[in-house]
Amino acid sequence: MTLMSCKETKESDAALNVEIYETSAAGNQLAKIEASQDSKSDRIITIDDQKTYQTIxxxxxxxxxxxxxxxxxxxxxxxxxxxxxxxxxxxxxxxxxxxxxxxxxxxxxxxxxxxxxxxxxxxxxxxxxxxxxxxxxxxxxxxxxxxxxxxxxxxxxxxxxxxxxxxxxxxxxxxxxxxxxxxxxxxxxxxxxxxxxxxxxxxxxxxxxxxxxxxxxxxxxxxxxxxxxxxxxxxxxxxxxxxxxxxxxxxxxxxxxxxxxxxxxxxxxxxxxxxxxxxxxxxxxxxxxxxxxxxxxxxxxxxxxxxxxxxxxxxxxxxxxxxxxxxxxxxxxxxxxxxxxxxxxxxxxxxxxxxxxxxxxxxxxxxxxxxxxxxxxxxxxxxxxxxxxxxxxxxxxxxxxxxxxxxxxxxxxxxxxxIRPGAQMIEVDNPDKDLVATAAKNPDGSIAFVIFNEGMEQKDYTLRFRESEINIKLGPQSLQTVVLPNN
The missing domain is CATH 3.20.20.80 (Glycosidases)
Incomplete structure (x- = not known):
């Protein structure tokens, strides 16, 4: 799956590979899922790897x-x-x-x-x-x-x-x-x-x-x-x-x-x-x-x-x-x-x-x-x-x-x-108080973003990193890890 720049169309070659894993009440068990092809969500969550916190x-x-x-x-x-x-x-x-x-x-x-x-x-x-x-x-x-x-x-x-x-x-x-x-x-x-x-x-x-x-x-x-x-x-x-x-x-x-x-x-x-x-x-x-x-x-x-x-x-x-x-x-x-x-x-x-x-x-x-x-x-x-x-x-x-x-x-x-030893926690701007999320940058440069929806309503979101975005479906009672490889 690809993370597309918000300035590009879906047909663009410039893309960042992303893997999404989900565990859910619906039955997923750390299952690899596909990103949504829907339009951008009003719920935009931003990762900023320039602001760092503790080392894991x-x-x-x-x-x-x-x-x-x-x-x-x-x-x-x-x-x-x-x-x-x-x-x-x-x-x-x-x-x-x-x-x-x-x-x-x-x-x-x-x-x-x-x-x-x-x-x-x-x-x-x-x-x-x-x-x-x-x-x-x-x-x-x-x-x-x-x-x-x-x-x-x-x-x-x-x-x-x-x-x-x-x-x-x-x-x-x-x-x-x-x-x-x-x-x-x-x-x-x-x-x-x-x-x-x-x-x-x-x-x-x-x-x-x-x-x-x-x-x-x-x-x-x-x-x-x-x-x-x-x-x-x-x-x-x-x-x-x-x-x-x-x-x-x-x-x-x-x-x-x-x-x-x-x-x-x-x-x-x-x-x-x-x-x-x-x-x-x-x-x-x-x-x-x-x-x-x-x-x-x-x-x-x-x-x-x-x-x-x-x-x-x-x-x-x-x-x-x-x-x-x-x-x-x-x-x-x-x-x-x-x-x-x-x-x-x-x-x-x-x-x-x-x-x-x-x-x-x-x-x-x-x-x-x-x-x-x-x-x-x-x-x-x-x-x-x-x-x-x-x-x-x-x-x-x-x-x-x-x-x-x-x-x-x-x-x-x-x-x-x-999230591996030596990873650094990084900033996440999450506007939805009903969702909890965190992110870490691993020693190999990859980023792991984890988000949890404990509610009974679907909470689709757009994940933004630098100048790129991806639209992700987040069903009720779902835990996801989104991995952004080193680029």
Whole structure:
């Protein structure tokens, strides 16, 4: 298809090739579609690659023990299909991934790499628990990825013996074990890189506010985390030759960003070892919190701002029912449990809408990476030792050896496949408040423009770039990626 200059007729030879990919409630799944031959729309959206914003780190999902265990229960054919779908160039080509250190809720049971009490020097440190499932999944992903991907790791908790409540859930790290816990991160790098798995970096603690005392957690205040990084973790990694490893602070919901970045980035000393801030989306089903994201960026404009976890939680996945993922029937934890004054943040909301609007909203507010939660779950939304059921882009029935790629998989691929690491976000002038759109210029010079129409009305538009235009049909409940090759 061709992008014609507005000064030329359709018969002109001067043209820019464009590819359009669409996922829709009508049934398209990252399908290549043709541009419209209709006349120019009154809805004109303009891309300006002269005005640039943040550089993209990547998009992807998390390696969890639950996902890895399920892959091991499938046939080799289906296992390879899923791995390739996530990591090959022909698939979603994930570029940024997360995994957990020690167990988390999406583990089969609770375990720690430091099982021996009062082992201050961690002489008994072991990643044996990861050898059956987690490590093989990561290695298979590495083998399938032609472009490679980054891995960062997050602890949900230290072993109970290091904490003031001697428990897996809740409590805080005892100060006498701060150096031991810093050593833990260094040992983790040693162990994983000995397996041939490079670690790009860490978040200091998953959800330092806790999770309602339900599954593995460990509490930090902003000051406690900053002190731990400034005086223990940062210096330890530096001393052990791992000063190039990325350290991301916070790692919880966006609404709390201001308090944390004010402490983390208070001055040069406090911010020295922080390479960026990690955030989650669970504060609301649909609110992006743009003011908080902009505040965090402005506080540390040269540091990472990465969404490190998001999923449709408190739901059992619908099996082979694409329509459910496009309908406003999904709830989150807040539908039942949020305080009355916060209920408005947690309405029922379509899963595809949530992913597409949130990713676009993040990209338009300085976020440079977006990482989904579990890559694979079963029909119950597990396995999960706490029975904290969630939805994943790929659902499997291991007993029947069947795989279901939900619309969420294709939604993620609209970004991860076409917006590559090193891309720069660029200006989009979008006059229609009912549409959300974003664009990025890739290192190879190509441009990926992503637009989402969550409404029930068709919203055709004319896309303008420099002196050229193209007319595109945008049906109801449609997500499109328009690729403009380097010219």
């Amino acid at each position: 780190t990547g998009f992807g999902g998390a390696f969890t023990e639950s996902s890895a265990y399920l892959l091991n229960r499938l046939s080799k054919k289906n296992r390879d299909t899923i791995i390739d779908a996530y990591f090959s160039r022909e698939g979603a080509n994930y570029s940024l991934t997360r995994t957990h250190m020690n167990s988390c809720d999406f583990s089969l049971d609770q375990y720690s790499y430091s099982p021996v009490e009062d082992d201050m020097e961690l002489e008994h440190f072991t990643i044996e628990e990861d050898r059956d499932d987690l490590i093989p999944m990561i290695k298979d992903a590495m083998a399938a990825s032609q472009d490679g991907f980054k891995i960062f790791a997050s602890p949900w908790t230290a072993a109970p013996w290091m904490k003031d409540n001697n428990a897996w859930v809740g409590g805080s790290l005892l100060p006498k074990y701060y150096d031991t816990w810093a050593l833990f991160f260094s040992k983790y790098i040693d162990a994983y890189e000995a397996e041939g798995i490079p670690i790009w970096g860490f978040t200091v603690e998953n959800e330092p506010h806790g999770n309602g005392n339900n599954w593995e957690s460990m509490h930090f205040t902003p000051k406690e985390m900053t002190d731990f990084v400034q005086f223990h973790l940062g210096p330890k990694l530096e001393a052990d030759g791992y000063g190039d490893k990325i350290i991301l602070g916070y790692d919880q919901n966006r609404a709390g960003l201001r308090e944390w970045v004010d402490v983390m980035y208070e001055n040069e000393e406090t911010s020295k070892y922080f390479d960026g801030t990690a955030i989650h989306w669970y504060e609301s089903t649909y609110e992006v919190f743009p003011e908080e994201l902009q505040y965090a960026h402005n506080k540390a404009p040269d540091k990472y701002l990465i969404e490190t976890e998001g999923c449709v939680d408190s739901e059992i996945p619908h099996w082979r029912d694409d329509a459910w993922y496009w309908s406003k029937e999904a709830t989150d934890w807040g539908w039942d449990w949020a305080s009355e004054e916060q209920k408005y943040l947690h309405p029922k909301y379509a899963p595809v809408n949530r992913y597409a609007r949130d990713i676009i909203g993040c990209l338009n507010n300085w976020v440079d990476g977006w990482v989904d939660w579990n890559m694979v779950l079963d029909r119950q939304g597990g396995p999960n030792w706490f029975e904290n059921w969630c939805v994943a882009p790929v659902i499997v029935d291991p007993d029947a050896d069947e795989v279901y790629f939900t619309p969420l998989y294709y939604t993620m691929a609209h970004f991860s496949k076409f």
